[in-house]
Amino acid sequence: DTAVSQTPKYLVTQMGNDKSIKCEQNLGHDTMYWYKQDSKKFLKIMxxxxxxxxxxxxxxPNRFSPKSPDKAHLNLHINSLELGDSAVYFxxxxxxxxxxxxxxxxxxxxxT
Amino acid sequence: AQSVTQLDSHVSVSEGTPVLLRCNYSSSYSPSLFWYVQHPNKGLQLLLKYTSAATLVKGINGFEAEFKKSETSFHLTKPSAHMSDAAEYFCVVSDRANFGNEKLTFGTGTRLTIIP
Structure with a gap:
């Protein structure tokens, strides 16, 4: 019954790697967003x-590329990861x- | 342009006493305003919202907020704090000029600590 789900919950990787975060919503909404929350808890829309x-x-940065295969999914792909990308993504x-x-x-x- | 200022980064109150978390906003348009709560290592949950209806808004868990246009404020209150209220609280303003594609601008957050 989860309304908005993300996978994975935790992701540890090395600099230079490429990774993806997936998001799915089952609320039938038309609009989806990605936010970044830094170490000081500040939230900013991406x-x-x-x-x-x-x-x-x-x-x-264009290392971040969102992809929406359908209106229920919005995935975030990050290329060439940097230390400064460490954060919580919502x-x-x-x-x-x-x-x-x-x-x-x-x-x-x-x-890392 | 829109912005929101949370006047206190950290508030501590004793259990059973009132809570006041302060928020001032700036918006070029008639704003929508929200309070979200984030418990440790959790996502954000909507507490309450103001969207140009009644200026006193009641939310979940006994919280309420009053929209005061003359003071550009949207302070969050609760009559009696509970231990489970300990969390980070975010005041948020929405740019209603882009209706349907709202851009939320978050305050920097207020950490609420409840003293037993």
């Missing part, structure tokens, strides 16, 4: 997709008629 189309791209979704967003449990990425 991307948003509406019906598989990119809507918001907040000056994220996926979220929202319906068109409401303003609030529903968040996944987060993926803690650690780059």
């Amino acid at each position: 991307f948003s997709y509406n019906n598989k189309e990119l809507i918001i791209n907040e000056t994220v 996926c979220a979704s929202s319906p068109p008629s409401l303003h609030e967003q529903y968040f996944g449990p987060g993926t803690r990425l650690t780059v």
